[in-house]
Amino acid sequence: QVQLVESGGGSVQPGGSLRLSCAASGFTFSNYYMRWVRQAPGKGLEWVSGISSDGRNTYYADSVKGRFTISRDNAKNTLYLQMNSLKSEDTAVYYCAKEPYRGQRTQVTVSS
Numbered sequence: 001q002v003q004l005v006e007s008g009g010g011s012v013q014p015g016g017s018l019r020l021s022c023a024a025s026g027f028t029f030s031n032y033y034m035r036w037v038r039q040a041p042g043k044g045l046e047w048v049s050g051i052s053s054d055g056r057n058t059y060y061a062d063s064v065k066g067r068f069t070i071s072r073d074n075a076k077n078t079l080y081l082q083m084n085s086l087k088s089e090d091t092a093v094y095y096c097a098k099e100p101y102r103g104q105r106t107q108v109t110v111s112s
Helices: none
Strands: 003-007 010-012 018-025 034-039 045-051 058-060 068-073 078-083 092-098 106-110
Touching: 003 092, 018 034, 018 092, 018 106, 034 078, 045 068, 045 078, 058 068, 078 092
Parallel strands: 010 106
Antiparallel strands: 003 018, 018 078, 034 045, 034 092, 045 058, 068 078, 092 106
């Protein structure tokens, strides 16, 4: 059974940083492209970032490019999202995803 468990969310001031983690189990993590998606209050689901199975290729939405870094540790079955220079518009619930599955989410709130 696929399980994706996010952690690392919280409340930060604008300009701050957070690192999200996603512990994966129930499938061969190193074989799959993984992604982060988010949903802001009152808005639809937004793709944030993706990473190839071997970690060599990374992809970002324009809204986070240059501020967020996706990475993975296949030995630990863990996906990461380093978020720097956070803005109020980054406030959302964040999910890691392996289609068609999503994790349980973690809340990120950016506010002064």
